[in-house]
Amino acid sequence: MRIGGVALPSGEPGTVAEAMTTGVQVWVESAPLRSLVRHFGGDWPTGDLGAVLDGLDAFSARHWDFRAGRERPAAREPVLGPDTATRVLDAAAALGLVHPVPPARSRYAHLVVLGGLAHACLRRVAYAAHLLRAGASASGELAVLGSFRPLSGMERRTLTDAGLPPCGTEVDVLDVAVRRLFGVPAPAEEDRHEAGHPHDSWSSRTYRPAGLPPVRVLAAPSSEPERRRAHTADTQRFWAEHVALSPGDRVLLVTAPIYVPFQHCDALRTLALPHGCGIETVGVDPALPDVAVLPEPTLTPGRYLQEIRSAIRSMRALHAAL
Template sequence: MPDSHVPLPPGTAGTPASTLAAEIAGWINSAPVRELVAAFGGRPPETRPGELLAWLDDFSARHWDFRGGRERPEAREPDLDPGIARLVVEAARLLGMVEATPPPQPVYQHLIVLGGLAHACLRRTGYAAHLIRSGLTVTGVIAALGSLRPLSQAERDNLAAIGVTDCGTEVDALNAGVRRAFGSSRPTPGPPVRVLAAPSSDPTVRRAHTADTQRFWAGQVRLSPGDRVLVVTAPIYVPFQHCDAIRTLGVPYGCAIDTVGVDPTLADAPLPEPTLTPGRYLQEVRSAIRSMRTLHASVSAVEPHA
């Protein structure tokens, strides 16, 4: 397996649909993806990107979906051969899902912190505060985006262990993280911070997901073409959440999107980082494939032959 990282579709403002489609094709045809598929007995067809994405979606549903519609902490861990487990972790590294990277620009108009499990809410808000203290300039508002997903008992117990006892939902945990990281709703000096609870676009089926929170936030602010948006998440989620942000913010609003994973050594979060297993990485490779499939479909509607 080559040692170079596989680039994600560019988040540059005004990126042509054909370029996004070509970069998606490069990612799904990359050596790490193909070697993962081969390790699980698959042989990707030589076909157009849209058809390959559909094939990969189906393949990953059969081999890498350990959630079965459940929340991520409830996913089962597969019993993998040690050699395959090592291959999975190395592929994840080359796909940009393991190592944290700093923001590539010094100035952004907007910074959004994506919610998640309770420990992630504290870690990501803590990292956002670190970035501001370290000199990152945000000319607009910092927004922490979450859903009304009820916290599990384990999440509530973890928060209670550090003295946080009034959190019932994900957005409550984000709010606690903001107050802990920034001291109030406004860092000093720095931009104001807002915590938003997004509704689901399909409330009878599921809670709000990443794209829902990004769309909801976009409806609360005034986005202009060329605005730079920094998305803060965990490294394991960077590929799929970056593609979601391009689809929901970059393409319709003409924004530039950079997505970075938290460096846990700089986040000043009191809760321990869960161990990321090969099964977790495979699950999020599947998430990236599905997000890229949706993004590819949206840009192919602009250029039908992409």
């Protein structure tokens, strides 16, 4: 799977572990990433692929982690000179975090929309609706995956400014987006588990728009509810428990271009490896008029560095699973 100048690990159905490991190595040891590490004063880690990934994780924690455990909207923005900013953007483009690429085919077993910040939830659901109405098909379902993550004040203001109803959590925004963009007033089926803590709760709502596949909106529980909310891998794993995935099934994941490398590798680890399905991951094209439901936020060099770190960590986890 090639998004930028450097290919991501293959998500073709039946990809063997050795080939997937080679794909991780190709991306991790690529010239753009090596150049970026060198520019920030790092020496390239020595040893086998596992040692290199360990070293890059530690290096990126020191130099590119601006969240420090906080949610993305609370990340600080680093002060970077013009030359550094240009180098970061060039590396991000080469590593597949900048330019959207359309799906490679039109027929899939399932389409999966990954949740995120409020504006991203709306945009990604709109892109999935665009794909289905433009001729893409899903023989199974469209799954929209989120959690009970509380919205930030900035996200709530974004929804208010856009004239959308108030929402308290990420999954609330996904649910509003599905109802509006698919013209479905209420779910056909609904199930919910209320635990003592929202990180351990879950919900499932299935809508049935006319002429389109079923749309399931899931809020996943965390695999570590005492420590954190559900993250991307939790939502993917939870969805796999609710759908019959078979070897050879092709799954199309929809996210934003900046998150494609890390969320693609998360899906290889949580979906492709245990179930034998194929994974293709695409980023929303913000230039399409029917997905411009909210203004596109400016993505800074600091944001790209943070998500290059996310990709390194996701590839490290994939390599460990392999």
